[in-house]
Amino acid sequence: MKCGVSPIIGFRFSLYPMAANFVEVIKGALEQTDTSNVWMHTDDVSTVIRGKQVHVFNVAKAICLHAAKTGEHIAMSGTFSAGCPGDTAGDVYLEKGDEVANIDTTKQYVSSQFALYPMNNPDYMDVIYQEVDRAKERGVFNESMHYASGIHGDIHDVFAFYEESFTHARSEQHKHLVMTVSMSINSPSHGGR
Amino acid sequence: MKCGVSPIIGFRFSLYPMAANFVEVIKGALEQTDTSNVWMHTDDVSTVIRGKQVHVFNVAKAICLHAAKTGEHIAMSGTFSAGCPGDTAGDVYLEKGDEVANIDTTKQYVSSQFALYPMNNPDYMDVIYQEVDRAKERGVFNESMHYASGIHGDIHDVFAFYEESFTHARSEQHKHLVMTVSMSINSPSHGGR
Numbered sequence: 025m026k027c028g029v030s031p032i033i034g035f036r037f038s039l040y041p042m043a044a045n046f047v048e049v050i051k052g053a054l055e056q057t058d059t060s061n062v063w064m065h066t067d068d069v070s071t072v073i074r075g076k077q078v079h080v081f082n083v084a085k086a087i088c089l090h091a092a093k094t095g096e097h098i099a100m101s102g103t104f105s106a107g108c109p110g111d112t113a114g115d116v117y118l119e120k121g122d123e124v125a126n127i128d129t130t131k132q133y134v135s136s137q138f139a140l141y142p143m144n145n146p147d148y149m150d151v152i153y154q155e156v157d158r159a160k161e162r163g164v165f166n167e168s169m170h171y172a173s174g175i176h177g178d179i180h181d182v183f184a185f186y187e188e189s190f191t192h193a194r195s196e197q198h199k200h201l202v203m204t205v206s207m208s209i210n211s212p213s214h215g216g217r
Numbered sequence: 218m219k220c221g222v223s224p225i226i227g228f229r230f231s232l233y234p235m236a237a238n239f240v241e242v243i244k245g246a247l248e249q250t251d252t253s254n255v256w257m258h259t260d261d262v263s264t265v266i267r268g269k270q271v272h273v274f275n276v277a278k279a280i281c282l283h284a285a286k287t288g289e290h291i292a293m294s295g296t297f298s299a300g301c302p303g304d305t306a307g308d309v310y311l312e313k314g315d316e317v318a319n320i321d322t323t324k325q326y327v328s329s330q331f332a333l334y335p336m337n338n339p340d341y342m343d344v345i346y347q348e349v350d351r352a353k354e355r356g357v358f359n360e361s362m363h364y365a366s367g368i369h370g371d372i373h374d375v376f377a378f379y380e381e382s383f384t385h386a387r388s389e390q391h392k393h394l395v396m397t398v399s400m401s402i403n404s405p406s407h408g409g410r
Contacts, residue, residue: 036330040235042233042236042239043235043236044237046235046290065363067367067406068404068406069330069400069401070330097239103397135261137229144341145337146337148337167260170227170267171298172229172296206263206294213260214261
């Protein structure tokens with residue numbers, strides 16, 4: 025497992041279009057997204073993007089939103105990571121400015137689930153409870169469940185919460201943070217919109 | 218977030234068929250699997266199964282294998298959890314015997330990625346490196362990558378490794394363990410089989 029000692033943020037994810045033309049939907053979403061602010065690599069199972077936090081979340085949301093616009097039922101599942109001990113490849117992207125490359129305010133309902141794993145932190149459960157409270161305050165909390173929490177609403181509110189939560193669940197003392205997210209869009213199963 | 222103080226194991230996952238008849242593939246795989254040894258609940262984003270470790274892994278593999286048999290490109294992404302502080306719903310399933318309910322030796326190539334998160338354990342990186350070495354010894358290691366490790370091979374070898382690794386990466390002292398897995402089957406992108 026390769027990680028990074030730098031302030032670089034990573035998101036390893038897969039985009040799953042529940043459609044016969046899944047290759048076209050995935051490639052289209054990647055092509056329509058401006059990924060110039062992040063380091064990106066795709067293999068046969070997933071894609072990883074790495075860089076400054078603001079760009080990693082911006083690119084992740086843009087890919088998701090472009091795929092959603094096909095109208096197909098799509099899902100995005102992945103893991104955000106910060107502060108993982110290891111290598112530092114891709115650090116050049118930390119020199120990018122803070123202006124995001126993808127601006128698209130199209131509304132899109134998302135039903136999702138997330139879990140936070142603050143590593144090597146004896147108070148990690150307190151951190152988790154605090155972020156679940158934050159979701160309730162932000163109006164995106166859906167429901168409690170085993171091993172995760174349900175987060176839903178407009179894609180912009182959902183991603184804003186995830187970025188805010190990811191910022192607050194780590195600290196100088198506890199740098200290594202992992203956050204898993206599983207998002208579902210255009211699903212026939214959504215009842216909560 | 219609800220978890221369990223008991224020795225119960227949980228797996229929250231989503232099955233993603235990249236096909237127009239995704240509902241049929243998902244429902245078919247769930248119906249063809251004997252889930253009588255686990256507690257199961259499905260919502261609009263994922264499914265959670267909970268019970269004794271042997272049955273949780275057996276049911277997960279069976280669902281995956283049944284879906285693979287449709288010939289469609291399918292993916293399964295999820296999180297195995299043990300020892301999470303919290304509630305104890307579903308503990309009645311711990312009284313089940315150890316005989317697995319699903320036996321199917323059909324060969325199936327799987328390309329996957331996994332990450333281990335031993336919680337509140339200062340030596341967690343050593344645990345991770347040890348399990349990556351185990352993957353190499355078992356012949357299922359594919360490649361190193363940011364935030365995860367590539368694991369591939371026949372579905373039975375891959376699941377056997379995952380169950381063995383999940384057993385060894387936790388201890389009486391460090392009970393809370395999380396393992397994320399992302400599996401891909403019948404993909405046009407697989408080159409490693």
